[in-house]
Amino acid sequence: MLETAIVGGGLCGLALARSLQQGGTTFALFEARHRLGGRILSVTAGSGLALDLGPTWFWPDTQPLLTSLITELGLAYFPQHDDGTVLHLTEADKAAEQINGPPIHQGAQRLQGGMASLVAALADELPNERVHLGYQLTRIIDCVTHVRLVFATATESVVVDAKRAVLAVPPRLLTDHVGFSPELDDATSEAMHNAATWMAAQAKVAIAYDRAHWRDKGQSGNAFVSHEQAVVGEIFDACDGDGAKAALGGFLAFPPELRETFAVGLPMLMASQMVQLFGSALDGGEQHYQDWASERFTCSAADRAEPRSEHIEIANPMLRRALWDGRLHLGAAETASHAAGYLEGAVNAARRIERALARTSGTGEGSTRRGQIAVDAKLSGNDASLAWFASWVAAQRDAAFDDYRARLNRSLATQQREQLTQLAVLGAMEAVFAAALQVIEALTFDMRGVAVERGRSALTPEVQKPFRDVMQSLLDDAVAFNRTSCALSNFPHEHKPSKDYVQTILRDIAAAWQEFSLAANRVLLAKAEAAARQPSGVSS
Known part of the structure; x- marks a missing residue:
C-alpha cells in the first residue's frame, strides 16, 4: 500500500512529491492532464x-x-x-x-x-514509475485505516489504496469533480466552494515578433x-x-x-x-x-460564473485542516496561509503538508514515535523531549482554531457585539497554554546540569519557542476566516479587522504568553528542585 497518494501535478503537488522522494517516503503522483504543471x-x-x-x-x-x-x-x-x-x-x-x-x-x-522549466526540474527528480498522467480522480473513500481513491483514465477505472492522500487541486475543482465518502463537514465544504481559483477565468496571449x-x-x-x-x-x-x-x-x-x-x-x-x-x-x-x-481542470463552474473579486492572500483556514483523522489533506495554492493563489502559495501549501505528514508518519530510519507524533530517533534526553513538545504545540493549531470558531459562534449566539475576535482568539490561546503546562509537567527532563540564571531555567526559552508560530498562525487564521464568514458580514470591525484591532489582539496574546512563560518556568524550577533531592540517575 502507498504511504501517500498525491493528486495534482501542479507546483504544490510536484514540490511535495520532491520532498517525499528526498525523504524516502513511498508515494505516487496522479495528474488528470497528460502533462504536468497545472496552471504553469x-x-x-x-x-x-x-x-x-x-x-x-x-x-x-x-x-x-x-x-x-x-x-x-x-x-x-x-x-x-x-x-x-x-x-x-x-x-x-x-x-x-x-x-x-x-x-x-x-x-x-x-x-x-x-516557468515550465521549474516544472521540468521538479519532474526530473521524480522516478517515472511514480508519476501517472491522465488519471482523473472521481471519488475518494475513507476506509478508517486508509483511503481509497478511484480514478478514471481514458480506458478504465483504477482503484488505489494509500495510508493518506493529498489533494493538491484547487478546492473548487474538487467540489465539481470529486465525490467524498463520507461527505466532508459543512464548514469545510463551504470553504472549498468559496475558495476562488486564482486566474481561473482569465485568458492570456503571447505574441512573438x-x-x-x-x-x-x-x-x-x-x-x-x-x-x-x-x-x-x-x-x-x-x-x-x-x-x-x-x-x-x-x-x-x-x-x-x-x-x-x-x-x-x-x-x-x-x-x-x-x-x-x-x-x-x-x-x-x-x-x-x-x-x-x-480548461475543466483549472476553471470550476463557480469561477466562470462569478465576477472577479478582491483577492485574499490568506486562505480560509478550514482548507488547511487535516481531515479523516489525518488521512486526507487539501493542498494547492488556494489553501495557503500566505500568498494564496500564487506560486509562492503553492510552495507554502506543500511545506505545510510536508510538516503535517512528518509529524504523524514516523516512517523511515530517522524517526521514532511517541503517541501520534514522530520524533527524530537521533535525539535523546532533553532534546527528544523538547522536540516532542515542539511537535505537540504545532499539532494544536487545528484545535486552537476550532476553539476560536466555537467561542466566536457562542458570542454570536448570545448576541454579543463587541470584541468578538479579540475575546475568542485570546480564549483559544489561553486554553492551549493551559494544556501545554500540563504537558510540561508530565514530560520527563534530565535536570542535572540545566542552568538556572536569575531565577530562569535554561529550558524555559526552549518551551517558549514553538508558540511563536502558533500564536501568529491562530491570529492569521482568525482574520482570514472572518473575511470569509457570512455571519460576520454585519460586523464590519470583525469582518475585516483593522491593523489597530489586530495589534490589540497581538498585545493580549503576548500578555497571555508571558503569563504562560512564567508558569512554565516555575514548573521547570520545581522539577530541578525535585531532581536535586532525588538519588543520582533518576530524572524528573
Whole structure:
C-alpha cells in the first residue's frame, strides 16, 4: 500500500512529491492532464523563445519559499524588462498616452526557459514509475485505516489504496469533480466552494515578433487599455533576458463569454490592438493564446460564473485542516496561509503538508514515535523531549482554531457585539497554554546540569519557542476566516479587522504568553528542585 497518494501535478503537488522522494517516503503522483504543471504552461515560439501562458513572474523580495526552491534547483532567471514607462489607452479611437514613473513590476524576475522549466526540474527528480498522467480522480473513500481513491483514465477505472492522500487541486475543482465518502463537514465544504481559483477565468496571449520594435522607440512594452472596447487589458514585455528574442504578453480584457463569441476574430482583434499601441511594425506576429476558463481542470463552474473579486492572500483556514483523522489533506495554492493563489502559495501549501505528514508518519530510519507524533530517533534526553513538545504545540493549531470558531459562534449566539475576535482568539490561546503546562509537567527532563540564571531555567526559552508560530498562525487564521464568514458580514470591525484591532489582539496574546512563560518556568524550577533531592540517575 502507498504511504501517500498525491493528486495534482501542479507546483504544490510536484514540490511535495520532491520532498517525499528526498525523504524516502513511498508515494505516487496522479495528474488528470497528460502533462504536468497545472496552471504553469510555457510554449516555444519559432524563434526558440519560451512564452509563458500561465504564471510568468516571481518576486525574490517577497516570495522566499519559491525563490529558495528555484535556487535549490539551479535555475537561471533574469529581471523583467521595465523602465517605468507605460502606455495608457483610454479611448478606442485615440492614441495612447505615455506615462513615466517607477517600474510597475516591482522587482519581478522571470525564469530562463519559461516557468515550465521549474516544472521540468521538479519532474526530473521524480522516478517515472511514480508519476501517472491522465488519471482523473472521481471519488475518494475513507476506509478508517486508509483511503481509497478511484480514478478514471481514458480506458478504465483504477482503484488505489494509500495510508493518506493529498489533494493538491484547487478546492473548487474538487467540489465539481470529486465525490467524498463520507461527505466532508459543512464548514469545510463551504470553504472549498468559496475558495476562488486564482486566474481561473482569465485568458492570456503571447505574441512573438522579429524584434522588439517598442524598445527601439524607447518604450518598455508596458501598456494598459481601459476603454470599453479593450481586447487585451494589460500588456508587458515578454522578451528573453537580452531582448534578442522578442515578444509581448498580455491578459485579455474580454470576459469568458465574449471570448467565445468573438473566438474567430479574436486573433485579428488582438493584433490590431498591438498595432494601435506600438505602431505598424507590430502588424502580424506569431500568436499563442490560452483561455483558462475553457480548461475543466483549472476553471470550476463557480469561477466562470462569478465576477472577479478582491483577492485574499490568506486562505480560509478550514482548507488547511487535516481531515479523516489525518488521512486526507487539501493542498494547492488556494489553501495557503500566505500568498494564496500564487506560486509562492503553492510552495507554502506543500511545506505545510510536508510538516503535517512528518509529524504523524514516523516512517523511515530517522524517526521514532511517541503517541501520534514522530520524533527524530537521533535525539535523546532533553532534546527528544523538547522536540516532542515542539511537535505537540504545532499539532494544536487545528484545535486552537476550532476553539476560536466555537467561542466566536457562542458570542454570536448570545448576541454579543463587541470584541468578538479579540475575546475568542485570546480564549483559544489561553486554553492551549493551559494544556501545554500540563504537558510540561508530565514530560520527563534530565535536570542535572540545566542552568538556572536569575531565577530562569535554561529550558524555559526552549518551551517558549514553538508558540511563536502558533500564536501568529491562530491570529492569521482568525482574520482570514472572518473575511470569509457570512455571519460576520454585519460586523464590519470583525469582518475585516483593522491593523489597530489586530495589534490589540497581538498585545493580549503576548500578555497571555508571558503569563504562560512564567508558569512554565516555575514548573521547570520545581522539577530541578525535585531532581536535586532525588538519588543520582533518576530524572524528573
